[in-house]
Amino acid sequence: MKIVKPRQVIYPSNLSKILLGSIYPKELNEDEFSDFLKNELKIDKEFCLLSTNKARVGIYLIIKYLIKKKNKKKFLISPLTVFDVINMIILAGGEPIFIDYHNLENFNCNTKQLNQHNDINGIIICNYQLNSNIKEIAEWASERKVDIIQDCAISICSQINNKSIANYSDYSVFSFNLFKFINSIHGGAIVFKDQKFKLFVSEETKNWSLYNFKDLIPYYLKGIQAKILTNIFIFNFFTFNLFKFGDLFKINFIKKLSKNDPYPHLKTKLPNNYQKKMNFSQQKEIMNQVKQMNKLMSFRKKNFALLNKLIINEKLTKLQNLSEENNSSYINFPLIIKYKEKEKFSEYLYKNRVDHAKYFYRDCSSLSCFSKYNINCFYSRNISDDIIIIPIHHKLGEKEIEQISNIINKY
DSSP states (O other), rough: OOOOOOOOOOOOOOOOHHHHHHSSBBOOOHHHHHHHHHHTTOOOOSEEEEEEEEEHHHHHHHHHHHHHOOOEEEEEOOOOEEHHHHHHHHHHTTTEEOOBBBBSSSSSSOOGGGGOOOOOOEEEEEEESOTTHHHHHHHHHHHTTEEEEEEOOTTTTETTTTTEGGGSSEEEEEOOOSSSOOSSSSSSEEEOOOOOHHHHHHHHHOEEEOOHHHHHHHHHHHHHHHHHHHHHIIIIIHHHHHHHHHHHOOOOOGGGGGGGSSSOHHHHHHHHGGGGEEHHHHHHHHHHHTHHHHHHHHHHHHHHHHHHHOOOOTHHHHHHOSSSSSOOOOEEEEEEEEEGHHHHHHHHHHHHTOOOEEEEEEEEEGGGGGGGGGGHHHHHHHHHHHHHOOOTTTTTOOHHHHHHHHHHOOO
C-alpha cells in the first residue's frame, strides 16, 4: 500500500507545557514579545506590536478604534475569508463592503473596484499568498486617507524585499493556533504605528482575564486528537479512508471535520472566550517556534517551487503570486479546477492516494447570514467553489512531490 502523507501537519509545539503553565497563569512580557517578533519577522522599528488572543479579535479592536477615530463605518474586504472576520467588523460597529479578486490566477485585490465606493474608513487585505499589488493599493489608500489592515493569519512569513509585509500597512494581525504556521493553543499579535491605538487597546481589554487551564483544555484536547489522527500509521489506515469515504459518499458530518469554520452564523455579541489575554506560557511557546519558522518555511518554498515547475495540465490553473521581490509564506499549493470538474478531480486524487483539501475559505458575500451585505463577487465565488489544496509541508520530500505532480499531470 502506498503511504499517504496528510494534507496538514500539527507542528511539534509543546501543548502540554502551555496547558500546565496555565494552571496558575502569569502575565506575558509585552516588551520582550514585541521586540522578539519584530526582530525575527523583520518589522521596522517605527511599528508597535501587541499580543492579542486571536487575529480576528485584533481585527475587532482595530475596526472599533478606527470608527471612533474617523466616524466612518465602511471597510472594504475580500469575501474569501473565515466568516468570523466579517462578524468582527459588524460587532465593532462597521459595515463590510465586499470587493472581488482581479481574476482566477492569483489572490490580488481588484484595484479597479476601489474607487466605486465613498466614505471608506479602511481596507482589509487578506493575504493567503501575497497581494503583489500592495504598493498600488497603498498609493490609493494614501490619496484617499484610507487605512490598510492586513490579515496575515496564514502569511506570517510573507515578505517584500526581505521585509515583513506588515511594513506595508497601517495595521496587521498575525495568528498562532493549532492549524497555523506558528502552532500554539490560541494567540495572536497586532502590528501598528498609531500610538493612540495602544492606549485604546489597553482600555478596551483592561477587564479581560488571562487564559487559564479551564479555558485552554478543550483546545488542548483538540490538538492532541489532531496529532493522533495525523500520525502516519493512523492516518493511512483510518483518517485518510474516513475523509475519502465522507467526501465520495457526501456524508456532511465527516466533510465538516476538515473545515475550519463549519457552521457560519451571525454573531450578536463578542463571545466571552474572545475576551481573554495571552499568558506567559503561550508567549514562550510561540517564541520557541518562531525561531524554527524560516527553516520550516524553506521546505515549503522548495516544495511549492517544485510543484509549480512540474505540474503541467491544461485542466488546472495554478493560483500564485511569485516574483523576485515577493516571498510568500507558502502555506499550501492552490489549484483551480476548470470545467467544474472539482469533484471528479478530487475522486481521482483519492483513488491515487493523494491527500488534499477541497475546502479553502468561504465566499462570505454569498452567505445567508450576511444577506444584508451580499454582492456578486464572481472570482471569489469561483475560487471558493473550484479550488483544490495540495500539501507542501516539511514532511513531504522531493520524491513525493514528483509523484504527486505525475499523478496530477495524468488527470
